[in-house]
Amino acid sequence: MTVIVLTNCPAGLRGFLTRWLLEISAGVFIGNPSARIRDLLWNEVQQYAGQGRALLAHTTDNEQGFTFRTHDHAWHPTDHEGLTLIHRPNAQTTPGTTTPKKGWSNAAKRRRYGSR
Numbered sequence: 001m002t003v004i005v006l007t008n009c010p011a012g013l014r015g016f017l018t019r020w021l022l023e024i025s026a027g028v029f030i031g032n033p034s035a036r037i038r039d040l041l042w043n044e045v046q047q048y049a050g051q052g053r054a055l056l057a058h059t060t061d062n063e064q065g066f067t068f069r070t071h072d073h074a075w076h077p078t079d080h081e082g083l084t085l086i087h088r089p090n091a092q093t094t095p096g097t098t099t100p101k102k103g104w105s106n107a108a109k110r111r112r113y114g115s116r
Contacts, residue, residue, distance in 0.1 A: 002038050002058040004029040004045065009052030016044060046071050 004017060006027040014023065020041060021031035033041065038058060045054045049071055057068040067084055068077055078087040104112070 002031055002033060002056070004041070005055040005057075006045070006049070007053045009045075009049050009054065013045065013048045013052075016048070017041065042069065 002021065004021065006014060006017075006029070009027070014027065014029075017023070017029045020033050020037060021029035023029050038056075042056050045056070053073050054071040055068060055073065056070075057066055059065060060067045063082055064084060070076060075086045075088050077084050079085075
């Protein structure tokens with residue numbers, strides 16, 4: 001089983017993928033092509049995605065039963081002791097934003113010390 005999810009990609013790429021896969025929702029393609037065809041499709045997706053993002057998930061013979069690849073995503077797959085997990089980068093603070101005040105909120109103080 002193969003699933004390809006496209007976000008903000010050209011319509012021509014979506015049309016190309018419908019030759020091999022079924023589009024079950026906007027930008028979500030599913031099918032069961034051979035490994036060779038799947039790799040060729042993924043190469044085409046990477047080449048023609050433009051400013052868009054893409055995700056490929058397919059079944060394989062490992063502990064999880066599947067694996068996935070990403071193209072132009074902020075989240076990246078990482079291997080952790082044989083399991084593939086998603087690494088999400090920490091949110092970067094932009095200059096000029098205020099940091100929240102440290103300490104207990106008034107509601108937390110009331111809960112902790114009783115209503116006063």
